[in-house]
Amino acid sequence: MTQPVFDMMLIALVLAAGAWSILARSMMTAVIVFIVYGLLLALAWVRLGAVDVALTEAAIGSGVTGMLLISAAARFARDPAALRLPSLSSRALAALLASGVAVALGSLALLLPGDAPSLAAETMRALPESGLGNPVAGVLFVFRAFDTMLEKVVLLLALLGVWSLARDEAWGGAPALKPLVQPQGVLPLLARTLPPIGLTYGIYMTWAGADVPGGAFQGGTVLAAMWILVVLAGLAMFPKVTSPWLRWAVAAGPVVFLLIGFAGFLSPGLFLAYPEGYAKPLIVVMELALTLSIAVILGLLVAGPPAGREAR
Amino acid sequence: MSAADLYWMAGAALTGLGVYxxxxxxxxxxxxxxxNLLGSGIFLIFGVIARRGAAAGLGGDPVPQALVITAIVVAFSATAIAIALLIxxxxxxxxxxxxxxxxGNDAP
Structure with a gap:
């Protein structure tokens, strides 16, 4: 009976990391502990039988979010507002309110119906028709494909939002993220040896995601990480935001998704429905286009808005 | 109390920490x-709901699991915009x- 002990230890660690990232005095400490928190939380997702979610949490919730947070925290380290805590009484009031929320949410567990509603059996019954083996991929690309399409559009809109924060005179330049000038460091070596492994692994994750946990998002994140690594090591530069290939790479995923979606009107007669027997190949095409777009969009989101010549 | 219930309590506590x-x-x-902490606590509770729906040989109901994946991506997108605004x-x-x-106090 070591499993409950493991769960309790894991939960204690997750809660401790979460509390530390809220209460830490230094902003950089808080951010780094938050990244650790994300990785621990990914383990909790594995324990809940959700390996696809665990991979997403580790890649996005911890990894890419963490990169953004670190670069922001480094800029804000000397902000005067960072240490000005509210008075003891307002903190006590906030703690009271927050515990109220936690207790209310926690007690909901006691009100749950005995037999949980589940679409697991129905998903497994319909899954073979799609040719996919991973039920989560089936939900994402067949049963709830509309949600997945909109999710990619949200990501695209986030990039547009970040780009629109560029200064007028900087528009058309390359993103702000600059290489770390560190010629004797370990980064250039890593940036030369890791990408072949990372590229293979990222594409494998996308490909294998049809049948086992993985998929376009997780694979795309690995590819984005490789791109950022190469740029940080100074081996390549981010292209200008006006570059046509960049625009196409960003749009490829949603465009292919929409094209295949509209093609559904021709064959089975429904938006985002796949003609019988062609579901799997069409989904693979969609996933490959999505992987490219996700990798480029994530890389550009980390890179920030175009900064022009007068950057920092 | 089952292991899944423990994770529910953890999700509730994380949500409270996030609110604080x-x-x-x-x-x-x-x-x-x-x-972000608040969001991940809610997602964890959702994960317990998925876990409780384990059936047909699966470790959990894949529909809420897929929704959480979408939620994580949307939360990330919002975080990215917020950070860009702050910068x-x-x-x-x-x-x-x-x-x-x-x-009357000029900013440095």
Whole structure:
């Protein structure tokens, strides 16, 4: 009976990391502990039988979010507002309110119906028709494909939002993220040896995601990480935001998704429905286009808005 | 109490921690950390709901699991925009603080 002990230890660690990232005095400490928190939380997702979610949490919730947070925290380290805590009484009031929320949410567990509603059996019954083996991929690309399409559009809109924060005179330049000038460091070596492994692994994750946990998002994140690594090591530069290939790479995923979606009107007669027997190949095409777009969009989101010549 | 219930309680506690961070943290980036913690607590509760729906040989109901994946991506997108806004604010004002600058005191 070591499993409950493991769960309790894991939960204690997750809660401790979460509390530390809220209460830490230094902003950089808080951010780094938050990244650790994300990785621990990914383990909790594995324990809940959700390996696809665990991979997403580790890649996005911890990894890419963490990169953004670190670069922001480094800029804000000397902000005067960072240490000005509210008075003891307002903190006590906030703690009271927050515990109220936690207790209310926690007690909901006691009100749950005995037999949980589940679409697991129905998903497994319909899954073979799609040719996919991973039920989560089936939900994402067949049963709830509309949600997945909109999710990619949200990501695209986030990039547009970040780009629109560029200064007028900087528009058309390359993103702000600059290489770390560190010629004797370990980064250039890593940036030369890791990408072949990372590229293979990222594409494998996308490909294998049809049948086992993985998929376009997780694979795309690995590819984005490789791109950022190469740029940080100074081996390549981010292209200008006006570059046509960049625009196409960003749009490829949603465009292919929409094209295949509209093609559904021709064959089975429904938006985002796949003609019988062609579901799997069409989904693979969609996933490959999505992987490219996700990798480029994530890389550009980390890179920030175009900064022009007068950057920092 | 089953292991899944333990994770439910953890999700509730993390949500509470997130609310506290959101209310108390003086700096907007710290508030953003609180918001992310709050979100991940809710997602974890959703994960327990998925776990309770385990059937047909699966470890959990794949429908809520897929929804959480979408939720994580949307939360990330919102975080990315928020950070870009803060960085621009910092570049314009010299500080990412949300407080009004005190009257008659020039910003550094």
């Amino acid at each position: 961070g959101l209310l108390v943290s003086p700096h907007p980036l710290r508030k953003l950390l609180g918001l 621009r604010l910092h570049a314009e004002e010299g500080s990412a603080s949300l407080d009004d600058p005190p009257a």
